[in-house]
Amino acid sequence: MTSRKKFWEMKQVADNKSEADVYIYGEIVSYKWDDEDTTASSFLKDLKELGDVNLINLHVNSPGGNVFEGIAISNMIKTHKAYVVAYVDALAASISSVIVAGADKVIMYENSMQMIHNPWSGKVGNAKEFRKMADNLDAIAESSVITYLNKAGEKLTEEKIKQIMDEETWLSAKEALNFGLCDEIYESNQIAASISDELFEKYQHVPENLKQEEKNDEYQIKEERKQIAERAKASAIFYENYIGGM
Incomplete structure (x- = not known):
């Protein structure tokens, strides 16, 4: 099975204290329920703890x-003083x-992807509230547009993004x-891409190859768990029959 990174990790490179590796391998959340979640405050805290680094991967x-x-x-x-290279794994x-x-530089793999869309909300309310929410979503989208255009330069127009x-x-x-x-x-x-079935349902145009990768990955996990369970059962029988139990 392919080795899995933690959903959230930030650490200095062992042989180079001026360089750090940062991993965002899960959802971006507003409240940190556990150590694997990524929030702005947790990101800032860990970023400060890295110290005086010159390069962030x-x-x-x-x-x-x-x-x-x-x-x-x-x-x-x-705005960080370090040079940041983003890898879309x-x-x-x-x-x-x-x-x-x-990031200052973005590196993608031949089989990696970016998905760009307008922000959405699951708000419930009356017509007046929905109109206000639509205006708010348009304003939120503008902040993303600015970030994309700053990165793309002359290669991308506001109309196109x-x-x-x-x-x-x-x-x-x-x-990209x-x-x-x-x-x-x-x-x-x-x-493999990190995306849940729930999020697949929310997005409208998920490529079929990503869905298949997720299914294959889930199947592999289930098979490994099955094998572990069978080994555990066999060990329990061994202890019971030959050693007298535990």
Whole structure:
């Protein structure tokens, strides 16, 4: 099975204290329920603890999450004194693509993707509240537009990025490179995309290959758990029959 990174990790490179590796391998949330969650405050805390680093390798494999938390993280990256290289290890979807756009350099693998769309809300209310929410969502979207355009430069127009967002666009590495949202492409990576069935249902145009990778990954996990259970059962029988139990 492919080795799995922790959802959230930030550490200095062992042989180079001026360089750090940062991993965002899960959803961006507004409240940190456990150590694996990524919030703006937890990101800032861990970033400060890294100390005086000159290079940050930011590895992202995330389905996105809370817009404001993601924008805050993106701004932290953009204003940090260190040179930040963002690696899209498999998927940078939704607000995690905005985080990536805040880096000085973006590297994607041939088989990695970015997904860009407009922010949405599950708000419940009356017509007046929905109209206000629509205005708020438009304003929130503008902050993402600015980040994408700052990264892309002349390769991307405001009209085009808004079209990309309207259509919930899943960009391949080559497409992201053409739009200026990626600076370099590496050979294919073996890391599977980190996206849940619940989020698959929310997104409208999820590529079939990502769905298949998720199914294969889940099948592999189930098979491994089954094997572990069978070994445990066999060990229990051994102890019971030959050693007298535990």
